Amino acid sequence: xxxxxxxxxxxxxxxxxxxxxxxxxxxxxxxxxxxxxxxxxxxxxxxxxxxxxxxxxxxxxxxxxxxxxxxxxxxxxxxxxxxxxxxxxxxxxxxxxxxxxxxxxxxxxxxxxxx
Numbered sequence: 001x002x003x004x005x006x007x008x009x010x011x012x013x014x015x016x017x018x019x020x021x022x023x024x025x026x027x028x029x030x031x032x033x034x035x036x037x038x039x040x041x042x043x044x045x046x047x048x049x050x051x052x053x054x055x056x057x058x059x060x061x062x063x064x065x066x067x068x069x070x071x072x073x074x075x076x077x078x079x080x081x082x083x084x085x086x087x088x089x090x091x092x093x094x095x096x097x098x099x100x101x102x103x104x105x106x107x108x109x110x111x112x113x114x115x
Contacts, residue, residue, distance in 0.1 A: 022047025078102035
């Protein structure tokens with residue numbers, strides 16, 4: 001139970017932070033959007049999806065199915081991020097944040113399945 005709560009908080013905090021910076025289109029996010037070939041508007045949409053996923057994971061504390069669906073959505077977003085980094089030729093170093101985030105979400109989902 002404690003592990004599940006810790007993972008829930010880590011996933012929610014991480015995706016909230018990144019999602020908000022994309023929605024606000026802070027300077028580093030504008031650069032990353034341009035490097036990835038996304039418009040700022042498209043990057044903001046990704047930020048909204050990350051923020052929605054974070055909210056869904058938190059709501060998953062009360063409704064586990066919602067948390068599982070939100071986690072699955074976040075995992076799909078991270079798969080897209082890894083693909084985008086691969087197409088850019090970023091290599092493992094560029095993919096590491098997306099891979100680490102995907103691993104965190106996968107652990108979160110595994111704890112949901114185990115309980």
